[in-house]
Amino acid sequence: MELFTNQILAGISTGAIYACMALAVVMIYQAIDHLNFAQGEMAMFSTFVSWQLMQWGIPYWWAFLLTLAFSFVAGIAIERILFKPLAKAPILTQVAGFIALFSIINSCAGLIWDFTIKQYPTPFGSAPFLGSQLISTHQAGMIGVTVLLLIALYIFFQYTRVGLAMRAAASLPESARLVGINTSWMIALGWGMAAGIGAIAGILIAPVVFLEPNMMGGVLIYGFAAAVLGGLTSPFGAVIGGFLVGIVENLAGTYIPGVGNELKLPIALALIITVLVVKPAGLFGRPIVKRV
């Protein structure tokens, strides 16, 4: 029984990473209505920027804020320069664009900061949290930040005019335009916010997985899986999905015989698919009714 609770705790702490990433994925999905494959690389690049700022002697929280601002602007710039011209292109072409962006960012980060693994500081310290060996203060801090972020997003989307306009632009662009919402800029804003949340996720994850250009590969996959599991239309679902994926992954690794580290990912994904087959819109997502 103790092993079981320990594994659940460990699952929650890795789950916090996935929850963070899933939140960023859902954000951009809300804004542009598809998954951004380059999201992880954007987060990775932002994390490198913050690392560079700290190397230049800027204190942690200032570097954090500067990086956030940089990511927000960069997200908007990417949308304006690269994806706005593609808005009319077929969806699959846009997905190819995401893959191209992925390749460009990854390669550039590798050239600027090379592929060696770097340590990344944490503001929360890494002592055991409340006497438990499995969850450190950093991971507890990470969960805290994720929850705060979620509350902030909830308030933004439910109670501010801009949040409402963004939701309108994403769900019914034509009608939104008719009531005077600038849908094109709402999409750009969505990119900016998603890049910002991605940066936060990256900065929180970096002390755990270490900083290098490929750090996000695995995390992004779990983030996608978590977002899809929770339902792509629900930020709350994404966070719950993140924790669930973390727990399932840990339990599968412990209790199913013959499952080493290698098979953890396939099993987690297989479970998610099983859930999706039963509930195709994810656990907390709204099913979309289509017109003929």
Added chain:
Amino acid sequence: MSAVDDVVTEGQAVEAVPKRAMTLGAGTSLTVLALLLVIPFFAKNFIIFQMTMLLIYGLAVLALNILTGGSGQFSLGQSAFYAIGAYTSAILMEQYDVNYALTLPVAGVLCFAAGFLFGQPALRLSGVYLALATFALATAMPQLLKLGFFEKWTGGVQGLVVTKPDPPFHLPISQDMWLYYFTLVITIAIYIFSVNLLRSRSGRAFMAIRDNEIAASAMGVDVALYKTLAFGVSAGITGVAGGLGAIAVQFVAPDSYTITLAIALFLGMVVGGVGWLPGSIVGSAFIIFVPNIAESISKGLSGAVFGVLLFLVIFLVPHGARQVAIVSQQMIGKFRKT
């Protein structure tokens, strides 16, 4: 929120391509065929090998094109079927001494079955959810191939070495050239099969599902059957391509068939034009040669150069090679009139 908010008239993920626009005219087809027949006589063995790979990836892209362009289902799991095909051929050839040509139909049938079965749970999913499910298949496949349980047959992490077949009847041509023509014949056969498939009753059913699933089922199309069938056919063709790939590369290992391969095939389809079968060969050329070009432009930044080239292509021709073909056809038409 009222119920009205939940009703969305969604744009199609895959645009409707009229079936006439899915093929090339007779003249162009013959020219391409002649080129494919003649070039090897003037090329070195390495180039012939690359052309063989061009045809093989072309087949795999074609298979994805039938699935996505034909029936509107999205897959990131093609690398898994490619791997099954490759391993089937390799194991049959090396462990059971089966003739290489006979292993291909086995690979095709096995992959058809695998795809058909995988299509069953995938029926409930669409869009990003289907992408995730197929993605899971692609990430699981290399790990499954590495499992100790299968090591007796698969050779585990090390993989298997495949011997290259000699030309039959003591033909005075090199092994590479023989393999090229062998691949060419199979490619042409599968291409003709695919074109006819999409023109047939089944093909029309695929396209009806792609354009509007609800309308298709209202008109009496058995949606479940045709969706799984599309998966099966696509997987079967990918399996044959995988088998040919194993013979051409002379080596199979779990890490040759990762998600990277599936993504490459996807890019090939987009560059060639979704739903335009002849574009598959253009897409295949893109995924084989452009990474090399990027590498030669800049070693350190090859990924970035590749990304920029890809962006250039999709900015200039968002509909892929199909767009080029349509535009040039119109230009020729105008030219003839004047």
